[in-house]
Amino acid sequence: MPAACSPNVMEVPPERLYLSIHSELSEDRHKQFLKCLAAREARQPVAQITGHRAFWKHEFRVTRATLDPRPETELLVEVALETAFERVLDLGTGTGCILLSLLAERPAARGVATDISEAALAVAQENAERLSLYERAHFVQGDWFHGVEGRFDLIVSNPPYITEAEMAELAPDVRDWEPHTALTPGGDGLGAYRAIAFGAFARLKPGGRIALEIGPTQAAAVSAMLTAQGFADVEVRQDLGHRDRVVLAHRP
Numbered sequence: 118m119p120a121a122c123s124p125n126v127m128e129v130p131p132e133r134l135y136l137s138i139h140s141e142l143s144e145d146r147h148k149q150f151l152k153c154l155a156a157r158e159a160r161q162p163v164a165q166i167t168g169h170r171a172f173w174k175h176e177f178r179v180t181r182a183t184l185d186p187r188p189e190t191e192l193l194v195e196v197a198l199e200t201a202f203e204r205v206l207d208l209g210t211g212t213g214c215i216l217l218s219l220l221a222e223r224p225a226a227r228g229v230a231t232d233i234s235e236a237a238l239a240v241a242q243e244n245a246e247r248l249s250l251y252e253r254a255h256f257v258q259g260d261w262f263h264g265v266e267g268r269f270d271l272i273v274s275n276p277p278y279i280t281e282a283e284m285a286e287l288a289p290d291v292r293d294w295e296p297h298t299a300l301t302p303g304g305d306g307l308g309a310y311r312a313i314a315f316g317a318f319a320r321l322k323p324g325g326r327i328a329l330e331i332g333p334t335q336a337a338a339v340s341a342m343l344t345a346q347g348f349a350d351v352e353v354r355q356d357l358g359h360r361d362r363v364v365l366a367h368r369p
C-alpha cells in the first residue's frame with residue numbers, strides 16, 4: 118500500500134532489521150526518515166504518517182480526511198456479525214472500515230455507506246477496490262440518510278460523538294490532525310444520534326437491527342432515543358476496558 122511518508126525507509130521487515138544493521142542509508146532515505154520524524158514531532162498520528170492502519174482483519178488506507186480506525190470500533194463489527202444480513206447500511210463510513218470488514222465476513226451481503234465528506238468517501242472507495250469489495254459496496258455522499266434508497270437488515274454507525282467541551286481536552290494528535298466533522302457534532306455530542314435514531318426506523322426492514330458505537334457516558338441517552346422511536350430489545354455492550362461502547366436494538 119503506498120504510504121503517505123513511509124517510515125520504513127530501509128524497506129526491510131522489522132524481524133530482518135538486525136541483519137541489515139550495517140547497511141548504509143542513502144541520503145534520500147535519511148531525509149525521508151527525518152521528514153517522518155518531524156511529522157510525528159508535530160504530533161501527526163502514526164496512521165496518517167504511514168498512510169494505513171490495521172482494523173479487524175485488514176489494512177485500511179488512512180488520510181487527513183478520515184478518522185483513524187480505532188480498536189474499540191471492532192466491537193461494533195463483532196456485535197453486527199451476530200445478525201444475519203444481506204443488506205447493510207453504514208452511516209458516516211470514513212475509511213469504510215466497518216462496512217468493508219462486514220462485507221468481507223459475509224460474501225453474499227451488499228452494503229451502502231454514506232459520509233458527508235467527499236474526501237473520506239474517496240478513501241473508502243479506494244479501500245473497497247483494494248479489498249476487492251467494490252462490487253458489493255455502494256458509496257453515497259450526503260447527510261446521514263440523504264440519497265439512500267431501500268430498506269436494510271442492519272444499520273451500523275460510529276458517528277461523531279465528542280462534546281464541544283471535550284474537544285478542548287483532546288490530545289493534539291487527535292484535535293489538530295483528525296477531521297473535526299469526524300469527531301464532534303458540536304454541543305452535547307448527541308446530535309448525530311438524534312438524526313440517526315429518527316431516520317433509522319423507516320430504513321430498517323421489520324426484524325432488522327441497529328448497532329451504534331457510543332461514547333462511554335452516552336448509553337442512557339442513546340437507548341432512550343431508540344426506545345422513543347419504537348425500537349425494541351435495546352441493549353448496551355461494553356468494550357474490553359469495561360466501558361459502555363455499543364447500543365443495539367431491533368425494529369419490531
Ligand SMILES: C[S@@+](CC[C@H](N)C(=O)[O-])C[C@H]1O[C@@H](n2cnc3c(N)ncnc32)[C@H](O)[C@@H]1O
Nearest residue numbers: 184186209210211232233260261275276277299
Ligand atoms: C467517528 S467517524 C467514523 C468513521 C468510521 N466509520 C470509523 O468508525 O472509523 C464519523 C464519520 O461520520 C462522518 N459524518 C459526520 N457528519 C456526518 C453527516 N451529517 N452525515 C454523514 N456522515 C457524517 C464523518 O465525516 C466521519 O467520517
